[in-house]
Amino acid sequence: MAMIEETSAAGGPTAMLPAFRTVGLTKVYETGPVRVVALDSVDLTLQAGELTVLLGASGSGKSTLLNILGGLDHATSGQVWFRETELTRLGGRALTRYRRDHVGFVFQFYNLVPSLTSRENVRLVTDIAVDPMPAEEALDRVGLSHRMDHFPAQLSGGEQQRVAIARAIAKRPGVLLCDEPTGALDSRTGVQVLEVLDRVNAELGTTTVLITHNAMIRMMAHRVLRFADGQLVQEELNETRLSPSEIHW
Numbered sequence: 001m002a003m004i005e006e007t008s009a010a011g012g013p014t015a016m017l018p019a020f021r022t023v024g025l026t027k028v029y030e031t032g033p034v035r036v037v038a039l040d041s042v043d044l045t046l047q048a049g050e051l052t053v054l055l056g057a058s059g060s061g062k063s064t065l066l067n068i069l070g071g072l073d074h075a076t077s078g079q080v081w082f083r084e085t086e087l088t089r090l091g092g093r094a095l096t097r098y099r100r101d102h103v104g105f106v107f108q109f110y111n112l113v114p115s116l117t118s119r120e121n122v123r124l125v126t127d128i129a130v131d132p133m134p135a136e137e138a139l140d141r142v143g144l145s146h147r148m149d150h151f152p153a154q155l156s157g158g159e160q161q162r163v164a165i166a167r168a169i170a171k172r173p174g175v176l177l178c179d180e181p182t183g184a185l186d187s188r189t190g191v192q193v194l195e196v197l198d199r200v201n202a203e204l205g206t207t208t209v210l211i212t213h214n215a216m217i218r219m220m221a222h223r224v225l226r227f228a229d230g231q232l233v234q235e236e237l238n239e240t241r242l243s244p245s246e247i248h249w
């Protein structure tokens with residue numbers, strides 16, 4: 001596989017390329033006689049450096065899309081590009097390398113290793129990344145300098161999610177894919193987590209895709225995509241964005 005160049009929103013040789021493009025992206029799950037079309041010929045473009053919010057009812061295909069963009073799942077048909085690389089042509093090892101080098105994931109539940117401190121959880125990633133930031137810098141970026149040596153059980157839910165974000169960004173990924181990152185948090189804590197994601201997007205230029213059931217969160221996005229029954233049914237650009245602290249739910 002050709003090297004996939006890192007670039008920031010601010011510039012660089014591939015700055016004008018979209019981060020992702022899909023054409024006719026389709027995913028069908030077949031479980032015995034049951035056939036579910038999770039994604040139904042989706043065409044979309046996600047611009048580099050943007051923060052995109054994905055909305056849609058439960059079962060509309062959001063997680064399936066995120067998993068395919070992140071190289072965790074395969075399309076049934078159609079094409080997906082990350083910058084100049086067609087992900088849908090990559091074999092298993094190349095897809096693993098893509099994921100390792102370019103993608104950070106944040107999920108609703110934090111998946112931290114309970115026996116490791118915040119710093120050690122982040123180091124699990126920085127130890128194997130190509131050009132990581134120090135674990136301490138990653139934790140500082142999410143406002144947790146004072147919690148480096150705490151274990152997950154000694155942290156609040158919001159703090160654990162911020163450790164998970166630090167772990168995801170420490171390898172300086174080109175894209176950060178977040179599936180319901182505030183789903184398990186109260187609104188005040190959720191806002192803090194969104195502020196961290198917003199800051200990472202602005203300061204590091206990380207292309208960010210965020211799934212949420214909370215329609216208010218769309219106000220902080222550059223771009224909002226709405227899904228229904230596996231189809232992209234609406235796309236909006238926010239001319240004026242709200243900062244997370246202005247969002248209430």
Ligand SMILES: Nc1ncnc2c1ncn2[C@@H]1O[C@H](COP(=O)(O)OP(=O)(O)OP(=O)(O)O)[C@@H](O)[C@H]1O
Binds near residue numbers: 029031038062
């Ligand atoms: N591994 C699987 N096997 C079979 N069907 C699946 C599988 N994963 C997802 N589906 C089905 O595909 C459809 C889309 O699911 P997906 O998880 O992408 O939706 P979603 O919009 O993310 O939903 P939610 O908001 O509830 O997380 C659903 O009908 C779901 O039941």
